[in-house]
Amino acid sequence: MRTPLIAGNWKMNGSLALVDSFARAFAERGIPATVEAALMLPAPYLYAARQAFAELPVALGGQTLYHQTSGAFTGEVSASMLGDCGARYVLVGHSERRELFGEDDAEVLARVKAALAAELTPVLCVGETLEERDAGRTEAVVLGQLAAVFDALAADERSRVVVAYEPVWAIGTGRTATPEQAQQVHAALRAHLATYDPTLAEGLRLLYGGSMKAANAAELLAQPDIDGGLVGGASLQVDDFLAICQSAG
Template identity: 50%
Template structure:
């Protein structure tokens, strides 16, 4: 049985005092969701602080991005091994904002996925379609191409070392949420794609949903057969909201 996973993506938010206050409130609240695996992904400058605050807890540390390079003359970049040394266990790869705002294409995302694996990080591969692509009824094709790029780079066994997060671009930060039926349909499609390569990997792969998940809708979303948790944006900045979402995953 796949263990539910809920990851909080803080995006470009945080201050030392605010981070400490958030985690001080969150960690005790997560005690009621012991059966759910949880993680937070703060901005780079706060990774060391958050790692220290999480010491001894079950809440895991992740990063929001990484370089495809291991080291070298790459000013401003951060390598997978650096993240691992700071205590990260997860790293987001190909988030829709990285793709749309910073021009990351499928090939680059695949390289970053491979770099994460090399450092024993768990890459969280973000895939999803734009509103135009949804209206054009090519969601399944878009998602398949994004996953296929990673399969071509690391193979099905490499992909098995990661997590997939389906995040429809039109439902991120907009207040719009895909219906549970829409989410389940895409998740089922993703799992069927993997099953064509390896049924065992497909059955074990955790596929998260990200896109305006809130305490009010988390339960219904997480109840879908192929939804194994969530990648949470804004709601992860509020301890009560994030804890409620994790509790929904527990149920």
């Protein structure tokens, strides 16, 4: 049985005050024992969150990392630095990183490998643009992004990755893939994973990451191949985020 994972991605938002308010809310209201919750925070807030969430069942994650372990790379953050600040997860290949910062499949693979080497769990993001969907290329694009990483990993490395399907056309737009559309892509992802190993396909968690919110979470999470959510805007509202966690329970 795959444990649902609800991961909130604050993107370049938030504050120390918001970290504290989330910690208070988690302490007061709790999270279902059958659900894993994680917050992917801007790097400057990770250490404060590590302290604030020290007694809470909430994992922390970074939003990106550089593939080198150290060196003259001003402004970058390494996997070990994220780990020192309490991160267990790290996003890799988010569509905003691919589009705005030019991260191609080779760079995404290097970052996944760096995360795994530092004992972090990479959350590999894959997804198609509206133009690619309209051209009927959704599965070709999404499975291509998955294969670019998984073909280059050893079997034990593949099992340590989480995959998040995030249709680019549904991120921050208010548009959401229907549960049926999301399930179709998740099923294709799981079928491709089975070509590596049926056990891998059965155990690996697949998250949906396109404008999941409290109002639609239950219907999306009810799909057989959706194992959680990568939540954007709704993860900045503690009531909404906790409601999504409850929907996954």
